[in-house]
Amino acid sequence: MSLRKSHELHERRFSRNLGVGLTLAAFIVIIFGLTIVKVSGTNFNMAPQEVQN
């Protein structure tokens, strides 16, 4: 069975779903960006046991 539009609901809610999708994608980018900034920051220290390993 192929993945295809099976109901008019998909067309009707396309803009709403697109909005939610883009919002979630933006949230992922923010989390990723924050992680990079925090890890690159001068006050970021690894836990002692991780340093030993």
Place this chain on the structure above:
Amino acid sequence: MSDASINASQVTAPAHADEASFGDYFALLKPRVMSLVVFTALVGLLAAPVSVHPFVGFCAILFIAIGGGASGALNMWWDADIDRVMKRTKGRPIPAGKVQEGEALSLGLALSGLSVIMLGLATNWFAGAFLAFTIFFYVVVYTMWLKRSTPQNIVIGGAAGAFPPVIGWVAATGTMSIEPWLMFALTFMWTPPHFWALALFMRSDYDDAGVPMLTVTHGRRATRWHILVYTALLATLAVGTAFSGIGGPIYLTVAVVMNALFLRGAWQISRRTEEDSEADNFKVERSFFKLSLLYLFLHFGAILVEALLKPYGLGGWS
């Protein structure tokens, strides 16, 4: 097509017409109020005497804005009954039948939790806790308690809208000092004359909804005098702020000009009778309301300019 499907489409068609779009959910967050939150929080963050990584600063403002939006959604959930009565709010997503009350509650609660946690993780937990308190204050203290029980609703409730610059400052520094509280006081004292002017020319709205605005409980003459007294107090505070750590010659110039205009408007409002106002369709009250928007924008804009010039040795009094 079977008869059954024809009947089904006929039955469901009106429901589709009222279906919420993404924009309707966004409208629950009160984007216009959010723009004020973003601007004042940004000024608080940039006026702080520490540097913040631009991306962290961007995230801090974003999460403060989302927290403000979440409290807007919770406000619309609680106030759905009076929003249906007032002309100004009839078009909101819940009274318009686009969004269910439960959806607004869920969205508000989810975004509240998300914004507080993310602000705490992005900056510091003091800022996160402050945002949580602000949402609590706006939703529980103002919306649920004060708004329908006291004519001082706007005065005390205005504190909720005044917290964003403090949160911005705390997000940057992790500590508290007098300067963010001066920005808080500026917005806090500005809120009553701003809303009372609105209440004067949106006259039937609050009456119809049974909200005890000062115009309803103490009369319109008393409201006019309240606007003048609060504007005089605001002017003292606003000009005095020029001599603090966030002030400077640019801010002082803006404050003197804007407060002179604002005091003039408040004086005119206090002198007018209802007959005067009705004769010109509340022209003076309407222009005072418009001026109040420019007033706040220019004061915070001047604080921002002073802060941005400081690295070049130009901002402030030094």
